[in-house]
Amino acid sequence: MSVQGIPRMYPGPVFGRADTLSYAGWEAAQTLSVEDGLEWVERAGLQGRGGAGFPTAKKLRLAAEAPATRKYIVINGAEDEPGSGKDHALLEQCPGLVVEGALIASLLVGAQEVIFYLSELYPSSSARVREAAAAGDIPCAAWSATHDSTSQSTELRIAGAPSTYISGEDTAALALLSGGRALPTERPPYPVTEGLMRRPTAVLNVETAATLAVIFREGPAWYCDLGTSSSPGTLLCTLGDELERPGVYEVEFGRSIREMLFSCGGQLRSGQAIRAVLPGGPSSGFLTADELDAPLDHASVRGLGSALGCAVFGVIGEDECVLERLLDICEFFAQEQCGQCPPCRMETNMLAKLVGQIRGGAPSILIDKLSEVVEFANGQGGICSLIGMPRLPVSSAVQKFRPDLEHHALHGACAPSHAR
Ligand SMILES: Cc1cc2nc3c(=O)[nH]c(=O)nc-3n(C[C@H](O)[C@H](O)[C@H](O)COP(=O)(O)O)c2cc1C
Structure with a gap:
């Protein structure tokens, strides 16, 4: 089912129809002016797939307009x-x-170098990139922070990304590629004006880049026929091992979340009914089973106090306690925050400690304290956005699954029906 632990992908209309080693989209882009090309991206309504959903056209335009050679x-x-x-x-x-x-x-953008910042956990990814580059006769070599190319034709470089959560944050990635440690840096300056080597840099997620290729192969009108008007196209959703058919599924925006989960992933392996879903990994809010008829699109999921993030779906069964899941999430953020910003360090550690205390039995006033901590921080005061990441899981757990927290506070254990 997987290569080196990489889940199998089930492609749909965007990634399924493509001949992956043709460069038709690149050729189409070369026949357009930069302005027309940027307009295609704008018309396609592409939003970044790295988690924040930033409009890709806007990012590319800012980098294109930044003055630099x-x-x-x-x-x-x-x-x-x-x-x-x-x-x-x-x-x-x-x-x-x-x-x-x-x-x-x-x-x-008018960039001469493209750096593939690839997880060190999956060495086969860089081999695949090299093969694809060779198929197009494009030079591809290892990235070095001391190398400063003067080539005017496009060159590809490959660099390894460490396996810490923070190293995927864009300014942390640029700090590492510049020869420093993978730690976020203050913005402004924004990478689009002053990024790698203090030059304009557009950081794009892998899925964003691949989608861009199909938009240029097929045209923005074709792409916009898929999905919804506010979220055109498709999204890669990762479904985990708790479901019968785990994998990466390409799904059109607008489908019901419930229907997508059942038709792609099947039932929970435990045989239990679904109790809650985290639709966008640990920084998303819990959805209740009743909320799963909502369409899969950014605005609808945001309206339910959650987020699609990079669409890693965590499915929680009827026999599971939401507090246990919340504790994992809070401990994850406390462990992965980089330690540079006192408010982030304090908030993430305090949340992990509070949830741990509630788990073992504590005055129920601590449940309100959780909400106070995330409201007080309000996602502000950190160099990067990690400080805001616990807000949705904490507030949705308190709001929608308070009985799980209350039961733990009172009895120091999961409610018997959720004690798996
Ligand atoms: C703590 C943290 C970790 C992140 N990890 C990743 C990552 O692994 N991959 C990724 O593409 N974006 C990650 N991001 C988002 C990037 O900072 C950036 O927004 C993204 O790469 C931009 O690409 P996009 O516009 O195509 O989404 C992370 C952000 C934060 C705050």
Whole structure:
């Protein structure tokens, strides 16, 4: 089912129809002016797939307009989000699309170098990128922070991304590629104006780049026929081993979440009914079973107090306690915060400690304290956005699954019906 632990990908209309080692999209992009090319991306409504959903056209335009003679594209394949497998699956199964999308981005921005920042856990990804580059006769070598190319034709470079969560954050990635440690840096300056080697740099997620290639192969109108008007196209959703058919599924935006989960992933292996779903990994909010008829799109999921993030779906059965899941999440953020910003360090550690106390039995006023901590921090006060990441899981657990927390506070254990 997988290569080196990379989940199998089930492609749909975007990634399924592509001949992955043709460069038709890149050729199409070369026939357009930069302005027309940027307009295609805008018309396609592409939003970044690295988690924040930033409009890709806006990012590319800002980097294109930044005055500099040398610019960079960085393709972010760090993929340290727990449970996520879509970027690795794409690199494994469609490396040509990723390379082609990166080349198109370089054309639109006026960048001479494209750096593939690839998780060190999956060495086969860099081999796939090299093969795809060779198929297009494009030079591809290892990245070195001391190398400063003067070439005017596009060159590809490959760099390893450490397996810490923070190293996928874009400024941390750029700090590492510049020869420093993988730690986030203050913005401004933003990478699009002053990124790698203090030159304009557009950082794009692997899936964003691959989608860009298909938009240029097929045209923005074709892409917009898929999905919904506010979220055109498709999304790669990672479904985990708790379901009968785990894997990475390409799904059109707009389908019901419930229908997507059942038709792609099947039932929970435990045979239990679904109690809750985290649709976007640990930084998303819990959805209740009743909320699963919502359409899979950014605005609808946000309206339910959650987020699609990079679409790693965690499915929680009727026999599971939400507090236990919340504790895992809070401990994860406390462990993965980089330690640079006192408010983030304090908030994440305090949340892990509070949830741990509630788990073992504590005055129920501590449950309200959880909400106070996330509201007080309000996602502000950190160099990067990690400080805001516990907000949705904590507030949704308190709001929608308070009885699980209350039971733990009172009895120091899960309610018998959720004690798996
Ligand atoms: C703590 C943290 C970890 C992140 N990890 C990743 C990652 O592994 N891969 C990724 O593409 N983006 C990651 N991001 C988001 C990047 O900072 C950046 O927004 C993204 O690569 C931009 O690509 P996009 O516009 O195509 O989404 C992370 C952000 C944060 C705050």
